[in-house]
Structures are given as C-alpha cells and as structure tokens.
Amino acid sequence: xxxxxxxxxxxxxxxxxxxxxxxxxxxxxxxxxxxxxxxxxxxxxxxxxxxxxxxxxxxxxxxxxxxxxxxxxxxxxxxxxxxxxxxxxxxxxxxxxxxxxxxxxxxxxxxxxxxxxxxxxxxxxxxxxxxxxxxxxxxxxxxxxxxxxxxxx
Amino acid sequence: xxxxxxxxxxxxxxxxxxxxxxxxxxxxxxxxxxxxxxxxxxxxxxxxxxxxxxxxxxxxxxxxxxxxxxxxxxxxxxxxxxxxxxxxxxxxxxxxxxxxxxxxxxxxxxxxxxxxxxxxxxxxxxxxxxxxxxxxxxxxxxxxxxxxxxxxxxxxxxxxxxxxxxxxxxxxxxxxxxxxxxxxxxxxxxxxxxxxxxxxxxxxxxxxxxxxxxxxxxxxxxxxxxxxxxxxxxxxxxxxxxxxxxxxxxxxxxxxxxxxxxxxxxxxxxxxxxxxxxxxxxxxxxxxxxxxxxxxxxxxxxxxxxxxxxxxxxxxxxxxxxxxxxxxxxxxxxxxxxxxxxxxxxxxxxxxxxxxxxxxxxxxxxxxxxxxxxxxxxxxxxxxxxxxxxxxxxxxxxxxxxxxxxxxxxxxxxxxxxxxxxxxxxxxxxxxxxxxxxxxxxxxxxxxxxxxxxxxxxxxxxxxxxxxxxxxxxxxxxxxxxxxxxxxxxxxxxxxxxxxxxxxxxxxxxxxxxxxxxxxxxxxxxxxxxxxxxxxxxxxxxxxxxxxxxxxxxxxxxxxx
Ligand code: SF4
Numbered sequence: 001x002x003x004x005x006x007x008x009x010x011x012x013x014x015x016x017x018x019x020x021x022x023x024x025x026x027x028x029x030x031x032x033x034x035x036x037x038x039x040x041x042x043x044x045x046x047x048x049x050x051x052x053x054x055x056x057x058x059x060x061x062x063x064x065x066x067x068x069x070x071x072x073x074x075x076x077x078x079x080x081x082x083x084x085x086x087x088x089x090x091x092x093x094x095x096x097x098x099x100x101x102x103x104x105x106x107x108x109x110x111x112x113x114x115x116x117x118x119x120x121x122x123x124x125x126x127x128x129x130x131x132x133x134x135x136x137x138x139x140x141x142x143x144x145x146x147x148x149x150x151x152x153x
Numbered sequence: 154x155x156x157x158x159x160x161x162x163x164x165x166x167x168x169x170x171x172x173x174x175x176x177x178x179x180x181x182x183x184x185x186x187x188x189x190x191x192x193x194x195x196x197x198x199x200x201x202x203x204x205x206x207x208x209x210x211x212x213x214x215x216x217x218x219x220x221x222x223x224x225x226x227x228x229x230x231x232x233x234x235x236x237x238x239x240x241x242x243x244x245x246x247x248x249x250x251x252x253x254x255x256x257x258x259x260x261x262x263x264x265x266x267x268x269x270x271x272x273x274x275x276x277x278x279x280x281x282x283x284x285x286x287x288x289x290x291x292x293x294x295x296x297x298x299x300x301x302x303x304x305x306x307x308x309x310x311x312x313x314x315x316x317x318x319x320x321x322x323x324x325x326x327x328x329x330x331x332x333x334x335x336x337x338x339x340x341x342x343x344x345x346x347x348x349x350x351x352x353x354x355x356x357x358x359x360x361x362x363x364x365x366x367x368x369x370x371x372x373x374x375x376x377x378x379x380x381x382x383x384x385x386x387x388x389x390x391x392x393x394x395x396x397x398x399x400x401x402x403x404x405x406x407x408x409x410x411x412x413x414x415x416x417x418x419x420x421x422x423x424x425x426x427x428x429x430x431x432x433x434x435x436x437x438x439x440x441x442x443x444x445x446x447x448x449x450x451x452x453x454x455x456x457x458x459x460x461x462x463x464x465x466x467x468x469x470x471x472x473x474x475x476x477x478x479x480x481x482x483x484x485x486x487x488x489x490x491x492x493x494x495x496x497x498x499x500x501x502x503x504x505x506x507x508x509x510x511x512x513x514x515x516x517x518x519x520x521x522x523x524x525x526x527x528x529x530x531x532x533x534x535x536x537x538x539x540x541x542x543x544x545x546x547x548x549x550x551x552x553x554x555x556x557x558x559x560x561x562x563x564x565x566x567x568x569x570x571x572x573x574x575x576x577x578x579x580x581x582x583x584x585x586x587x588x589x590x591x592x593x594x595x596x597x598x599x600x601x602x603x604x605x606x607x608x609x610x611x612x613x614x615x616x617x618x619x620x621x622x623x624x625x626x627x628x629x630x631x632x633x634x635x636x637x638x639x640x641x642x643x644x645x646x647x648x649x650x651x652x653x654x655x656x657x658x659x660x661x662x663x664x665x666x667x668x669x670x671x672x673x674x675x676x677x678x679x680x681x682x683x684x685x686x687x688x689x690x691x692x693x694x695x696x697x698x699x700x701x702x703x704x705x706x707x708x709x710x711x712x713x714x
Pocket of ligand 1: 569570575577579612613615616
C-alpha cells in the first residue's frame with residue numbers, strides 16, 4: 001500500500017481572514033497505520049492518541065510533545081474533533097496536531113478549524129481538490145481555534 | 154423574523170455551492186458511496202423508496218410569505234406539486250431528482266432557505282413553540298434564543314460527526330408546546346422577575362425504540378451561558394456517547410447509563426473549562442437578536458372593530474364553529490391566532506399542494522404581516538389576524554380546503570409518511586389515517602369526543618410521536634403484514650408522559666374498530682366535561698383493555714410482538 005502523504009494546513013492571516021492553504025510537506029513513516037492501542041510516545045516526541053483516549057489522562061502535559069497525532073479509525077467518528085479542541089483551547093497545546101487514519105478531504109476544513117495543522121492523507125490525494133474543499137466555506141458562525149495562539153478568537 | 158445579513162447570505166451561498174460540488178463529484182464517480190451518504194444526509198437528502206427525499210429546514214417553524222411561495226415553486230418545478238410538513242416544523246419533498254437537487258437548493262437559497270443539517274448525526278433544526286411571541290402565557294419570546302442556537306450549531310466544526318442526531322427545543326411559555334421534555338436538550342425559560350433570561354435545561358429526552366422523558370440538568374442557567382452550556386453537553390456526548398450500536402447512540406442512553414448526577418458532573422467541569430476561554434454571550438448580542446423579533450405593526454383600532462366577529466358568528470353557524478375550534482386568543486386585543494388545518498378528510502396529514510401554499514402566502518400577506526408558522530401538529534398558523542378580518546379569511550381558506558374545523562380533535566392527527574414513502578417503515582400510516590377519517594366524519598361526534606391527540610408512526614422510530622399521543626398508533630411488521638399497536642396516555646407538555654401499550658397489535662382491518670372501542674369506553678366511563686386523557690389518568694389501561702380485547706384476548710395474544 002502506498003505510503004500516505006503529510007499535508008500542512010496554513011492559515012493565511014493576511015489574506016481573507018479564514019482562507020487557508022495546504023501543501024504537501026512529506027510522507028508518513030509507515031503505510032496506513034491505524035492504532036488499536038494508543039498512547040504510545042516515540043523518542044522524537046510523537047504522541048499517538050485514538051478516539052477513546054482522553055486528554056485528562058495523558059501521561060504528561062500536552063505541551064511536552066512535539067507532535068500529537070489523533071487517529072480516526074472511521075471517518076464518521078467525530079471524537080477526535082473534540083480532543084483537538086480541548087488540546088488547543090483548554091491545554092493551550094501549541095505543538096503540531098496531526099489527524100491520521102480515515103479522513104476525507106471534505107473534512108479537512110473542519111479538522112483545521114478544530115486545531116489540526118497537519119493531515120495524513122492517501123498518497124493519491126488530489127491536491128487541487130483538497131485546496132477547493134478546504135476553502136469551500138470561509139464564513140463561519142463559530143470562532144475557530146487559531147493555530148499557534150491556542151485560544152478561541 | 155430574522156433577516157439574513159451579508160455573512161449569513163455568503164455562508165449559505167458557499168454551502169449551497171459546496172453541496173452542489175459534492176453531488177457532482179458523486180455523479181462523476183469521484184466520491185465513494187459511504188462518504189456521499191454521510192455528506193448528503195448532512196444536507197437533508199435521503200434515498201427513499203421511490204426517489205430521493207429532501208427535507209428543507211424551517212427554523213423554529215417560522216416562514217415568510219415569500220418563502221412559502223418559493224416552497225410552492227419547488228413543489229411544482231422539482232416535485233409532484235406538493236410538500237409534507239413534519240412534526241419537526243420542517244417540510245419534505247418526496248420526488249426530487251438527485252441531479253436537480255443542487256439547482257433546487259440554489260433556488261431556495263434566494264429566499265434564505267436550505268436543507269443544512271436536516272438529517273445526519275448533527276444538531277438538527279431547532280424547534281419551538283408555534284405561538285412564540287403571541288401566546289398569552291409567554292414569559293419571553295424564545296425565538297431570539299432559537300436563532301442564536303441555529304447560527305451557533307450551523308456547520309459547527311466540532312459537532313459534525315456526533316454519535317447520532319441531536320434535537321434541541323426551546324419554549325418561553327408557561328405551557329410547554331414544544332415538548333422540551335422529549336428532546337436531546339430541552340430549554341424552558343424560567344419564570345422570574347429579573348431582566349435576565351434564565352433557562353431550565355432538560356437533557357436526554359427522546360422517543361424511538363427506547364422512549365425517555367428528559368431530566369433536568371440545570372435549574373437556572375443564565376441565558377448568557379446558553380451556548381457554552383450546550384457546547385459542554387455536546388462535547389461530553391460527542392466524546393462519550395456510544396458509537397458501537399446505532400440504537401444506543403442517542404444522548405438519552407448515555408444520560409441513563411451514567412445517571413443524571415454523574416453526567417451533570419462531567420458537563421459542569423467541561424463548562425467550567427469552556428468559560429475560562431469563552432466568557433459567554435454579551436447582553437448586546439442578545440439585545441440585537443431580540444430586535445429582529447419585535448412585532449410592532451398591530452392596528453391599535455383593531456379591538457374597536459371586533460364587534461363584527463360576534464355579528465358574523467351569530468349569522469353563520471359554520472363560521473362560528475370554525476372560530477371556536479380553529480382560532481385562539483392573541484396577546485394583543487382585537488387579534489386572533491388562526492390554524493389552517495392540513496387535516497381535511499381525505500388529505501394526507503401535513504401535506505399541502507402548491508396552490509394551497511400560494512393561497513396561504515397570499516392570506517398571510519393580506520391578513521397576518523406576511524408571516525406563517527408550522528406547528529408540531531403539522532398545521533399552518535397565521536398568528537396575527539384581526540378579529541374583524543376572520544370572516545373574509547375563513548371564506549378564503551374554505552375554497553382551499555384549509556378550514557376543516559377539527560383542530561385539537563381526533564382527526565387533527567399527527568402522522569408520519571409511513572410505508573408509502575419511507576424506506577424504514579414497517580406499516581402504512583396514511584391508509585389508517587384515511588380509514589379513521591372515513592369512520593369519524595361526523596363533526597358533532599368529534600366535538601363530543603373533545604380534546605384528543607392521536608399520533609401515528611409507521612415504525613418504532615416514532616417520527617409521528619405516537620408515544621406522546623393521548624392515543625398512539627404504532628405500525629409493526631408481522632409475517633410481512635402491517636400490524637398496529639395502540640398506546641394510551643401519552644402527552645408532550647407540562648404533564649408530559651410516555652404512552653402505555655394497551656396490548657397485542659391489530660391487523661390493518663381491525664385497528665380502526667379497536668380505536669372506536671377505546672373511544673366508546675371513554676364515552677361510557679367519562680365524568681362530565683372530563684377529557685379523554687383525564688379519564689385515562691383516572692382509570693388507567695384496564696377498562697380500555699377490556700373494551701378492546703374482551704374475551705377475544707387469548708386469540709390476539711398469540712400474535713403479540
Ligand atoms: S416513524 Fe418510521 S415510518 Fe414513519 S417516517 Fe419515521 S422512520 Fe419512516
């Protein structure tokens with residue numbers, strides 16, 4: 001199976017307020033991994049969480065991890081969105097937050113708005129379609145989790 | 154009425170285009186079936202027995218005449234000339250073609266309408282009291298809060314993939330006409346003198362396979378914390394609600410599994426964390442929203458002209474009967490709230506043709522500030538009619554068969570589309586509705602039976618809210634045949650209760666007879682002026698059981714579901 005790509009989402013604060021860009025920044029380390037057991041932390045500061053993990057149970061404060069990966073075992077399981085928002089807003093986690101597993105391009109926008117800044121997507125992802133999908137809706141009723149600032153604007 | 158501003162319009166235009174893109178990608182084979190299913194459901198599009206079914210949102214049941222005219226155009230252009238108003242104050246079209254849905258939605262977006270979140274595991278249309286803003290027993294108009302909730306829940310990035318659908322109802326009146334006890338979240342403005350709105354919050358109510366009455370999770374929630382608190386509930390539900398079994402995925406199951414106390418502790422601690430980063434709604438935002446719903450066009454000379462109503466009633470008994478049954482008092486003297494009955498004999502309850510929609514839009518413009526409301530009971534209301542205009546309006550409504558004087562009676566029944574349209578149905582509900590209409594076609598008999606709510610669902614999903622009917626009829630399937638179960642004693646309001654099953658189910662050719670037996674027993678047992686529900690509360694199921702099953706009990710028992 002082809003190795004997934006990593007796509008970075010960039011907010012464009014100087015353009016239209018909520019327009020976001022995305023670009024491929026690399027490849028995942030292994031083909032389509034989906035973790036059954038979570039909470040593994042590798043030496044390079046990657047923490048892996050699954051839908052059943054809870055932020056308040058983390059072994060150390062979120063800020064100590066360089067990257068937190070949240071895995072979606074199926075695309076219609078929305079728990080990861082809440083985990084992301086808790087990490088960004090309540091724990092002020094400012095490191096990289098990556099969505100992995102079964103995620104679809106039509107979800108990229110809402111993932112980003114909940115605080116994910118990188119997505120692990122299938123190798124054959126059409127980047128032009130992704131760019132369209134992620135910018136389909138730029139007007140929002142809710143405050144977004146702004147990357148880096150860790151607070152709700 | 155809430156009028157869209159520039160961002161509202163921009164958002165809707167973008168969403169309409171986004172969905173069109175998704176349909177086109179699906180038709181081009183670029184979107185997998187499972188994914189498109191989830192995406193289309195989030196925009197109200199079902200694949201039903203005959204064709205796609207599109208459910209269009211009517212936020213808290215409020216429509217402008219322009220919007221109703223647009224719905225009529227949609228019915229004509231994309232459907233077979235009619236629509237079906239639902240118990241959740243929405244409208245459904247049963248015959249659109251998938252390829253045409255994007256254009257249909259583009260048309261509707263011109264009048265600020267859409268199908269956003271009318272299905273799927275998301276926060277659904279916010280429902281409310283159809284008498285909001287005009288009821289005499291109102292503490293506060295709930296609609297500004299409904300609109301705040303609508304905006305907040307629209308395309309909320311965190312809550313687009315909940316375990317299951319999520320329904321919120323709001324009432325601002327002393328008498329609950331929004332069934333807040335039977336929603337995932339129910340909100341009721343608490344009566345108090347101060348200037349600040351305070352809500353009682355109910356959680357975990359719902360019908361379906363395992364019906365529950367909601368429980369109070371907060372007795373006095375400040376209105377300014379409404380969105381934060383709802384967010385806390387939704388986050389706990391999103392994280393903890395069951396996802397392994399669709400029948401156990403509603404919040405009612407979670408609340409009852411944890412117990413309300415444990416659930417409340419979780420919500421409260423999440424709420425405390427949320428408040429640290431989001432202080433809550435400002436009084437200014439609430440005030441701005443309220444301004445949208447202030448009605449100031451009332452004619453101060455209306456009461457002086459009301460004498461005509463008495464005169465008209467005296468000279469025309471049919472009119473007087475309609476006034477007695479299909480109108481109710483307005484907060485403002487000289488005005489009435491009128492019900493256009495969508496329950497004419499022979500009509501499918503809740504259905505209305507394009508012509509009727511246009512006529513009603515015209516009446517609304519002439520008599521009721523161009524505003525129409527959809528009730529949970531699947532009727533349409535004109536909420537601000539001068540008493541002096543009632544006779545003219547009645548004559549107009551009669552031409553369009555919208556003046557059947559049966560509001561609140563047995564034939565004003567709630568009925569889901571059932572097996573004729575719905576792929577989940579176990580039995581037909583429309584056939585039974587029409588048999589009931591034929592059997593109970595005598596108005597005097599109906600009036601003698603008095604206030605009765607009959608509610609019918611074609612399957613255990615309970616879209617027809619059969620559990621909440623004084624009399625409920627539930628369609629079940631046995632050996633591939635349509636059978637029907639009776640429940641008695643349900644009620645949606647302040648006296649909310651879930652109906653009790655009477656006994657074994659009836660075949661399609663027995664159910665109307667069984668209903669008649671129930672009603673005969675009521676007539677036999679009732680005390681003077683006692684309503685059906687009160688007789689039932691006094692006596693319980695027993696006398697009704699005896700009347701219905703008698704000594705044939707053993708026969709049907711063997712067929713018990
Ligand atoms: S109650 Fe059942 S049959 Fe009726 S509309 Fe709902 S799902 Fe369909």
